[in-house]
Amino acid sequence: MDQPVAKMGTLPEVEKFKANPREIKNQVLKRFLKRKVSIVGGIIIIIFVITAIFGPLFAPYDPLQQDLANNFQGASAEHWLGTDNLGRDTLSRLIYGARISLEISMASVGLALIVGLVLGVTAGYYGGKIETLIMRFVDILLAFPGILLAIVIVAVLGNGLVNTMMAVAIFSVPDFARIIRASVISLKEMEYIEACKAAGASNLRIILRHIIPNSLSPVIVQTTLMMGTAILTASGLSFIGLGVQPPNPEWGAMLSKARELLRSAPLAAIAPGTAITLVVLSFSLVGDGLRDALDPKLKN
Template sequence: MSSETGTSTQAPGSVDRSVLERVRSELRGNPLTLAGALIVTGLAAVAIVGPVLTPYDPTTQELANRLQSPSLAHPLGTDQLGRDVMTRLVYGARISLGIAIAVTAIRVVIGTTVGLVAGYAGGWVDEALMRLVDVQLAFPGLVLALVVAGILGPSLRNVMLALAVVGWATYARVVRGSVLSVKEREYVHAAKLVGTPPRRIARRHLLPNVINPVIVLATLNLGTVVLATAGLSFIGLGAQPPTPEWGTMLAGGRNYLRSAWWLVNAPGVAIVLTVLGFNLLGDGLRDLLDPRQQSRLEEV
């Protein structure tokens, strides 16, 4: 059949020159994806440059200024210890996004490695690794993270380790499913016949062709990790005072809901916007990177 049927002749793992154009088209045609991208970009900018712009220290207490309502000097008011809420919110963005990126990166590395090995090796290796994945998935992720964090002790580092340990199995299952399909293609068999080492086959032929669902899953997981980190910190297993983390800010302000509403509203809105931004962006990336979705769009 001719190339007009839509069959791609592009070499495996090569860069598609139309990717940027498809991204622009997705952003122009889907306002929700654009909104998600803007939210995530804005949060990243705040996390990077925000602490440089604020004149206050996030942990310095000024009891004379405690529980001041929002004003020009303190746009989001002050907390029960006189600390500027906006400053703590900005520093909290750096902490929350940093932990989300670190946890997601660990999940991706572990899960992708396990999925590649299981899918390519097959046999008893695949069976053993998938049973390990099944055991991990049998427990609710947040509950298991709660147990791990409780055993290790309350700290941000332990929360990060707990969330990373319990979240990699989904990546492993997704990657394994993609590898089982990709490894049966002609170019993979050809690479085996010429004696290409398995590690090189995995790096050059398998990984580039299974990375799209990993990117989508990682984007969606970033918001989930931010929410889980805040939740564990809220109950006292994560960041400890005076660390300016969104979950601890919620915990500290819950006793002032009527007299100082901004103490809870500010970090609460920040968490909602962060999760919403990553979810909208992840949905847009799924539509953009899913080949089946692209085929359906081309047929319309």
């Protein structure tokens, strides 16, 4: 007599074996809070975001307002961080510059994440000639150093805020695509993915409900790190005159103009340089903390 064959579980039965999301979040938060430097970095990022959003409401002066009679002023009660070569208040320009830096980082990294996610998931899940074609394109972009590729893109597209965002986004795509592809390749061989296929789930359903959600840990870490890299790259482009153009108060452009004032008005250069350093370092510290928190292997 034939032995009874076990029936393959239906898709809802396959999907019910999921870890408790609340428990996972608590464990991740607990591991993250153990890293004090990451907490400090997070506090600085929160201050940076609040300044970018609400700072212009309490900025003491218009960042474009010129006062040539009071240029090269040092720190005073009227101008806490002094003035630049055109008499513009350095603190006000620093506050408004935070908004521009936040716009560049969020827009460019968000665009790079979307494009990299599509390329990485498509290449990793379907493989074959599609993967070869996508990854060769990614390798071409990786052949150029990041800042050099951004310079080339801006040189082709032209200067300006939008083109700076596009340049930073394009050079960030390969990192996202490679990380996501690696995660997808390892995930698609898992038993629960095979069970979903056997239960009749479509490729789109598997990708949206299982592949992408379980690939988010390295993506979150990379996104955090790229936020700082985007700010640094945009500031570098503006510093050499290829990014956001004056008189817009972008930190890199401010630093470029202030390098001529190091003797007469050092605060004009120290303030934007310190802001760039603190924000980029903070994103790096938070990214390291998230990497440790999201990877159970590193919890000890």
